[in-house]
């Protein structure tokens with residue numbers, strides 16, 4: 001038997017391989033008139049390598065703030081944030097997707113991806129082949145020469161996802177990426193993202209307001225409450241993620257309905273506790 005203190009240290013070693021580790025993170029903003037607004041208070045969470053974690057919660061509970069801390073755009077006034085064991089920073093290890101695709105309108109689809117590939121240091125001679133590969137991955141083969149404004153909202157968001165995947169990130173951060181899309185496109189992209197990240201073993205932190213989206217995508221759903229922003233529940237989602245499972249078929253299962261009900265209830269309770 002190892003001494004008790006060694007046994008207790010073991011989980012720390014496991015956590016060292018976490019994609020994201022936030023410990024007692026508090027973030028404050030300067031509000032109107034200089035008053036301090038506590039956006040999130042004492043939040044601790046980990047995202048394991050390859051794990052798909054979803055954040056849900058009422059408006060203003062600090063979901064975007066947490067994502068910004070992990071992306072390195074915002075600093076915690078208290079607590080610590082680590083991404084792949086180091087300080088948060090955007091770059092090779094992390095891909096970002098927002099609600100709006102934010103593509104460069106003066107570049108073609110291929111030009112947008114080539115720009116991202118150049119930033120990741122891919123030699124010029126290899127960029128065309130990798131661009132084609134990325135477009136194929138998001139179902140847009142043959143679109144490299146198109147202007148971004150010629151594309152539908154769903155197609156633009158596919159390009160944004162391809163761009164986020166350009167650096168083969170180990171971690172993807174997505175902030176309501178499908179919120180502005182029609183229902184059918186949204187469902188298709190959810191299913192594609194689920195398959196794509198499971199195959200690549202990418203860790204994901206995904207913000208949404210949709211209960212359906214959370215249950216379909218997450219291997220785990222963290223529910224937040226507001227005032228101050230905090231995590232109040234951690235629901236495991238044990239739906240199959242293997243290549244043989246069609247994500248679309250999962251939506252009709254009894255287990256999906258059960259998880260959906262459980263998450264809706266938890267979310268209602270979290271919203272009522274403000």
Ligand SMILES: Nc1ncnc2c1ncn2[C@@H]1O[C@H](COP(=O)(O)OP(=O)(O)OP(=O)(O)O)[C@@H](O)[C@H]1O
Pocket residue numbers: 029030031037038039040057058059060061062063064065066229
């Ligand atoms: N730049 C800022 N300056 C001042 N307060 C801010 C700023 N950004 C966010 N806040 C406040 O911090 C809190 C958390 O905001 P945040 O955007 O993280 O919430 P959210 O859960 O993502 O909300 P939503 O679901 O509406 O997008 C809110 O009270 C918000 O008003």
